[in-house]
Amino acid sequence: MSARTAQQMAHQAGDIALQVTNLATRFGSDRRGATVVDGVDLALRRGRTTALVGESGSGKTATALSIMRLIEPPGRIIAGEILLDGTDLLGLDEEAMTAVRGARIGMIFQDPLTSLNPALSIGRQIAETILAHEDVSDAEARRRAIELLTHVGVADAARRVDDYPHHFSGGMRQRVLIAAAISCQPQIIIADEPTTALDVTVQAKILRLLHDLQQEMHASLLLITHDLGVVASMADEVLVMYAGRIVERADVDTLFHHPRHPYTKALLACMAGIEDDRGEPLEPIEGMAPDLTDPPPGCRFAPRCPQAQDRCRAEEPQLRAIAATQEVACLLVQPEMADG
């Protein structure tokens, strides 16, 4: 099974900080609803960056929110296991889960403009996270907030700690959110499209910061993005998600140079590079992502896949290893090795 191969891909079992197995999350009722995360397996390794890519609605954010157990009813996690240091997060009560959020898993959100409370000073918001998890005085929490702000590159932090979110630009607000997310030294950082709302020059700086912090803390970073440029510059390992399922898993070089799943290939064909001198226009992927309230039988990409055959529409492909560092869920891809 893919969970086992994922483990094999890690050098040692102890290397894995977070192991997600067969995660399924469903929105809506049993009869009329959509399973937006459908049997996802993933492993985050210490000190490594894992990118989760896919188009809008593919279940990337739902996967992240499921790991944080922040799925709001009527959404719910219907199956799976999320192991953090041997504890299944899905088995924890709400109080224990609250102790995990922010302290052991930090999360950075997409829109820095609305992810900060407009009524609290930024220092106070960082301090709130610290105070929620550690028994320290207000003054100590504030001192650490200033330290963290300095650390993430907010100039003159001692003065700006009392400023309110609206005093900051988007990039600076994202720095503040990052400071809050790492305030309790979490071993896992989930960044959900951390640069999507920022302009390009700021994006690079924020990514650099995330990368440096992750290295320095030796933390696992789960980077959710639809921007393959971000993936190329940041990730060690890449998971490609389509319609609630992981369709390809590979290390970053393999993925960009030898993509195997037709969806991954199509994604890469949509990507414009600066040194791109081909005279052809970019190729959009034909068709629409499937309606998850009524998913197509067989491979979910089949209706849009240029190579689809009859059996693709009948048989569900499983994620299987086709090379040492690559797994693909496609019936048409043959393993490169003698045996996966």
Place this chain on the structure above:
Amino acid sequence: MSSPAVVKEDRRVAERGSSARPQAATARFWRIKSFCRNRAAMIAAIFLSLVALAVIFAPLISGHSPDDADNLARYAPIGTPGYILGTDQQGRDMLARLLYGGRVSLLVGVVPTLTAGVIGLALGLLAGFLRGIIDQVIMRCLDVVFAFPMVLLAIAIAGAMRAGAGTEIISITIILIPYFARLARTATEGVVPMPFIEAARAAGGSRVTIMLRYVLPNVFSPVIVYATTLIGLMIVVGSGLSFLGLGVQPPAADWGAMVADGRVVLRRAPHVTVLPGLVILAVSLAFNFLGDGIRDALDPRTIRR
């Protein structure tokens, strides 16, 4: 009030001593500062303080008792020696009546509004934040209260108890709670889906923390503004209850009752009606300005540095 020059000087001092300035007090400091810079709110606050002081120390200001009828000095106009604001149709000193009446009017305007504001805010916040069955129970109960016309319900409640200022206060409090609760619930519903609430949860904030630290501060402003606009209205509603014999009993009167009493002699002695009317107007306006000032001071976006 601080002059612009003083303000500028203060700002410079504050900036120079920025790293050393007291920590927890800083936000409050800027809020007070922002409030002080709002001229209309400042004037309103001073005016209301003077009115409150005058009402409390009424005996020191007017030598007359509000109920002493001087039959020889009926309908005395404004400026009559001994009766600065004149007398009414029974020869009672208008100044004394305004001051003593103000005790009732201010109490009836302020106390129920604040009490109902706190209770309504709490109920609306709980309903909007917790949703589900608690929301249904709270809001449907309040809908029952809401379904009655405001004054009619106040009359019913006041009628069931002994007439007096206390009864007035209790009945007005009860009729106001659903108004505040609805406002607070709506505001809460607007805040809860905001990404910063999810971010706070992802940071490990407990439900109580999120409700009190993240939702409440963002719900506070509309409630404050609403409360201050209601104070003026409640002074009038209280007067209505008195007029119907359910509030303070004659010969005592609040401002609204004075307006009502004076209407029969409006042609002969307009000041008997106009004076309390103007006082109600001025006090209501002042509360509105005060509310705007407090709202602005609480909203970090309007704090200038």
